Amino acid sequence: MSRVVVLGAGVSGHTAASFARKWLGRDHEVVVVSPKPTYNWIPSNIWVGVGLLPKRKVVFELAPTYRRAGITFHQAKAKTLRPDGTNGDPRPFVTIEHTGGAKAGQSEDLHYDYLINATGPRLNFDATDGLGPTKGNSLSVCTEDHAEEAAKHFQEKIERMKRGERQRFVVGTGHGTCTCQGAAFEYIVNLEFELRHHKVRDLADIVWISNEYELGDFGMGGMHIRRGGYITPSKIFTESLFAERGLDWITRAHVAKVEKGRVHYRNLEGEEHETPFDFAMLLPPFSGVGLAAQDANGDDITSKVFAPNGFMKVDANYEAKPYEEWLAADWPRTYQNPDYRNLFAVGIAFAPPHPISRPRKAPDGTPIFPTPPRTGMPSAMIGKAVARNVVGMIRGADGPHHTASMAEMGAACVASAGANPFAGTAASMTVFPIVPDFETYPEYGRDIDNTFGEIGLAGHWIKILLHHLFLYKARMNPLWHLIPE
Amino acid sequence: MESRSEYRPETQGVPSTAQTRAHLSKSFYATKPTGGTTFFRTFLPYQIWRFIWINLKMIRIIGKSHR
Numbered sequence: 001m002s003r004v005v006v007l008g009a010g011v012s013g014h015t016a017a018s019f020a021r022k023w024l025g026r027d028h029e030v031v032v033v034s035p036k037p038t039y040n041w042i043p044s045n046i047w048v049g050v051g052l053l054p055k056r057k058v059v060f061e062l063a064p065t066y067r068r069a070g071i072t073f074h075q076a077k078a079k080t081l082r083p084d085g086t087n088g089d090p091r092p093f094v095t096i097e098h099t100g101g102a103k104a105g106q107s108e109d110l111h112y113d114y115l116i117n118a119t120g121p122r123l124n125f126d127a128t129d130g131l132g133p134t135k136g137n138s139l140s141v142c143t144e145d146h147a148e149e150a151a152k153h154f155q156e157k158i159e160r161m162k163r164g165e166r167q168r169f170v171v172g173t174g175h176g177t178c179t180c181q182g183a184a185f186e187y188i189v190n191l192e193f194e195l196r197h198h199k200v201r202d203l204a205d206i207v208w209i210s211n212e213y214e215l216g217d218f219g220m221g222g223m224h225i226r227r228g229g230y231i232t233p234s235k236i237f238t239e240s241l242f243a244e245r246g247l248d249w250i251t252r253a254h255v256a257k258v259e260k261g262r263v264h265y266r267n268l269e270g271e272e273h274e275t276p277f278d279f280a281m282l283l284p285p286f287s288g289v290g291l292a293a294q295d296a297n298g299d300d301i302t303s304k305v306f307a308p309n310g311f312m313k314v315d316a317n318y319e320a321k322p323y324e325e326w327l328a329a330d331w332p333r334t335y336q337n338p339d340y341r342n343l344f345a346v347g348i349a350f351a352p353p354h355p356i357s358r359p360r361k362a363p364d365g366t367p368i369f370p371t372p373p374r375t376g377m378p379s380a381m382i383g384k385a386v387a388r389n390v391v392g393m394i395r396g397a398d399g400p401h402h403t404a405s406m407a408e409m410g411a412a413c414v415a416s417a418g419a420n421p422f423a424g425t426a427a428s429m430t431v432f433p434i435v436p437d438f439e440t441y442p443e444y445g446r447d448i449d450n451t452f453g454e455i456g457l458a459g460h461w462i463k464i465l466l467h468h469l470f471l472y473k474a475r476m477n478p479l480w481h482l483i484p485e
Numbered sequence: 486m487e488s489r490s491e492y493r494p495e496t497q498g499v500p501s502t503a504q505t506r507a508h509l510s511k512s513f514y515a516t517k518p519t520g521g522t523t524f525f526r527t528f529l530p531y532q533i534w535r536f537i538w539i540n541l542k543m544i545r546i547i548g549k550s551h552r
Contacts, residue, residue: 236516243512244523381550409550412543425526428539430546450546456526458536462543484547 002028002394005094005112007078007291009034009062011042011375012347013118014474015383015485016390020116021071022481023391030070031110035077035099037061039474040144043376044467046186048147049281050194051155052419055144060475069476075100077289078119079107081305083340084296092342114390117312117345118383121286124175130258131174131284137258138174138280141187150281154191157279161200167278170263172209174282176254176368179219180375181210184283185238186415191281192245193418201246207275208242208249209265209282211368213360215239215249219370220356223431224444225453231444237453241417241427250275252360254368255282270363286348286371288312304339312345313337316353323358328407328437330354334400335386341399344386347379356435377411378404378434380485407435410450414463417455426459 004024006017009032021030038059047053066073076096085091093111098104123142125132133139133149140146157167171188173181188208195201208215216222216234223234242249250265256272257264263282264274288310293302306312314337317330330353337343345351356372374382382404389400410432417425430452436445444451473483507513525531 239512239515240517243515243517246512249511377547410546411550412546422529423527428543430543432546432549450549452542454535454539456535457529457532458539461532461536462539484544484551 002113003031003111004028004114004116004390004394005031005033005110006116006118007033007094008118008120008347008349009036009039010118010120010347010379012349012379012383013116013120014039015380016116016118016346016387017071018069018476019384019387019481020391021069023387024394026070028394029072031072031074031112032062032066033074033076033078033094033096033110034062035075037063037075037100038144039065041467041471041474042142043183045141045144045147046183046190046416047419048144049139049141049150049154049187050190051151052190052194055148058471059144060471065474065476074098074108074110076103076108078291081115081291081293082109082296083115083293083305083343086298087296090296092340112342114342114393115344116383116386116390117291117343117349118347119289119291119349121348122289122310123284124287125284127177127285127287128175128255128258131255131282137260138263138282140283141183141281142283153279154194158195158198158200160278161195161203162198164203166203166205168205168207168276170207170209170275170277170280170282172250172253172282173211173370174255174258175285176211176266176366177285177371178211178283179286179371179373180283181212181218181370182373182413182415184208184210184281185218186417187281188247189241189245189417190419192247193420193424197420206245206247207277208247209253209255209263209275210249210251211254211370212251213268213358213369215242215251217357217370219373220431220434221358221436221445223429223446223451223453224448225451226448227452227454231448234453237427237455241455252368254362254366258282266362266364266366266368268360268362268368288349305337305343307351309351311351312343312349314345314350316351318351318353321354326354328405328433328435328439331405331407331435333403333405333408334389335382335404336389336400342393344390346382346386348374350374350382372435374406376413377485378406378409381409382406384485405433405435407433407437409433414459414466416460416463419460421460421464422457424460425455425457426463427453427455428459428462429453
């Protein structure tokens with residue numbers, strides 16, 4: 001019997017665990033370790049954050065789903081990885097600390113034959129002084145609880161505006177190295193849409209602030225779309241949407257400090273600025289969750305298994321080289337750790353070889369550019385490919401043969417721009433591949449026939465459809481596996 | 486770099502004096518949709534067709550991406 005341990009129950013980890021369970025016979029065990037008892041369909045947190053959905057509509061309890069599916073579930077967080085076991089027992093294990101139930105606070109060593117690291121990120125609010133909803137002065141929509149709190153503040157601002165008070169909203173990224181600009185983009189346009197719905201838009205100043213060099217970068221170097229007789233960069237479309245909606249924007253900005261009612265930022269020219277706010281939703285940068293690794297002697301090997309940012313090393317080319325020399329082939333294909341063949345990392349947990357957007361620094365060395373996104377559809381597809389490889393290796397394959405390189409796969413994305421069944425809109429986009437491949441597609445780095453984007457009501461319907469389909473799939477209801485990632 | 490959001494002629498309720506300063510705004514230099522474009526974004530018959538077309542396009546991308 002083999003045991004597959006999956007650390008994390010986000011999109012990638014949950015997908016990997018679900019498919020591993022489906023493909024493996026019952027004589028093998030699949031174990032999921034997640035510090036939270038619930039699954040959160042994060043893309044819909046945007047609608048929780050503007051008060052359109054209650055929190056309960058984007059989460060469900062994992063334990064009953066896993067019990068039904070035959071997956072062992074530990075509500076716990078992983079602390080230390082021991083891929084060599086100990087001197088007395090060479091079986092690899094991970095030390096976990098229970099975070100719920102009768103065992104809360106207790107540690108346990110969980111042996112594994114294969115381990116899939118899908119821990120996702122640590123929301124590194126501490127990277128910026130005063131950032132974040134817990135200890136800081138800004139809001140977030142990264143978790144369902146954060147989104148719920150943002151919605152409460154948003155409602156309070158609406159009430160103020162209904163009393164005639166002018167309010168200033170600042171939305172974007174809270175640090176020079178943030179990713180997930182797409183989520184912040186969805187939030188700002190939904191916020192604007194809701195203010196119009198509440199008939200208080202004329203009393204709102206809404207400002208976008210981000211670390212992107214140009215609007216529409218989204219951490220993937222932007223994209224080019226064939227439209228209206230031109231091949232047009234995403235910058236043009238994003239600026240157009242912002243101008244149409246009356247949104248102002250500040251780009252090339254590293255938020256250095258968030259005080260009550262004031263954001264301090266530095267730009268690529270090295271200038272220091274500040275902008276006031278009544279409501280700020282600023283995303284944090286991500287880092288690894290702080291999982292340590294030790295060898296059989298108990299000596300620290302964290303730097304061998306993990307990159308300095310805390311994400312796990314996989315089969316990528318981590319050689320440091322200038323932007324001009326980056327290749328699509330640098331990106332991982334199987335997500336297997338180079339030193340341990342039974343160790344994989346998926347979703348945000350794997351260390352990317354380099355950013356996708358061109359790296360830039362302020363004169364004082366402050367990095368101001370987006371780090372690469374690894375969420376949504378690619379995250380699920382990577383989880384599925386890794387599950388297929390693990391199952392194959394358990395059945396005797398000599399190694400992983402299924403690949404899911406972000407430089408070889410496309411992604412479909414629907415970004416909500418206002419939720420209403422008849423007046424709502426969303427930007428529907430596809431890119432192929434996600435990571436530009438300038439060797440295969442020298443002009444734009446992507447296949448223009450398979451990279452498109454448009455905004456309209458149809459996109460909103462698709463967004464609604466995806467919300468229900470993916471929650472149905474995540475609950476592992478009948479025929480869940482037929483719904484594509 | 487300080488925000489100039491007060492110069493937004495397209496926002497309902499903005500004082501008319503701001504209308505004369507539209508060219509000072511960053512959004513002045515952005516492409517904006519025509520009335521026809523915005524109309525078709527929520528025109529039901531057209532959007533039903535786009536719903537089908539976009540889904541087919543996305544299914545194609547998903548198919549190309551699975552290995």
